[in-house]
Amino acid sequence: MSDGERRHILLISGGKDSTALAIYMRDRYPEIEMEYLFTDTQKELPETYAFLNKLEAYLEKPIIRLGDVEGDRGFDHWxxxxxxxxxxxxxxxxxxKLxxxxxxKYVGDDEAYLYVAIRADENRRGFISTKPNLTPVYPFIEDGITRDDIGRILTESGVGLPEYYRxxxxxxxxxxxxxxxxxxxxLLENHPNLYEEAVKYEKPEKGYTWNVSESLEELRRPERIEQIRREDALRKEQARKRQRPKNLAQAFGILDMDIDDELGCLICHL
Ligand code: SF4
Known part of the structure; x- marks a missing residue:
């Protein structure tokens, strides 16, 4: 996995898979001089920043916050x-942009391995830069690491899951x-101040809203909240009926991460 010349880079999103990969690489391949990166939009959740500090302590190595180091401008500028x-x-x-x-820009023209946290049980390839000097590496796919293993890696390391997964x-x-x-x-319940900030970005009269179908002002009406809760409970119930627990830990809800693997923005959400 190392040719001694190239840089080794691992992008951490603050999510479970890239975190588990950082832990996995540190524990299994301690000889690799890994550069851990986090691209900071300056609009991440407080739980993510706290989690990064916890992970950093485990890795015993700094996680480079690109926004800070490079002086890149944040979301509001763009x-x-x-x-x-x-x-x-x-x-x-x-x-x-973020x-x-x-x-x-951080990697520049250096030849580098980019470690990607796609699991063996996933059918996608994740973020691959178009830069020819970057070679993607998929340790979880190569080593047959699946979703259950991710839970085990996070639990056994003591790093656990970020609080926002609640x-x-x-x-x-x-x-x-x-x-x-x-x-x-x-978000409204856990960080009402951030919900307010998100509301301020919207301009419904111009059609600038985070959701296509409704503004955040509409979404927070009590009757709408009730409706969304009912629909979500129904969706979860239907998903539960479709899926039997695969192992004891899931059966007892220990490692049962009700975590969505649907494709979002891979570089942001791994
Ligand atoms: S896709 Fe979502 S998480 Fe990623 S930069 Fe845009 S708003 Fe942030």
């Missing part, structure tokens, strides 16, 4: 540059447009 047009799944300028470009399925910005309606309610 929002102004894009005429206050909020990013969306179709217009994902945030990922390019994640991919700072990362590629109410949200993915890492990323607090206002990320990939989050479900129930997660917006989670």
């Amino acid at each position: 929002l102004a540059m894009y005429g206050n047009y909020l990013p969306s799944p179709k217009m994902r300028w945030c990922t390019r 994640k991919i470009e700072p990362f590629e 109410w949200r399925s993915r890492s990323g910005c607090y206002f990320c447009f990939f989050q479900r309606k129930i997660e917006w309610i989670g």
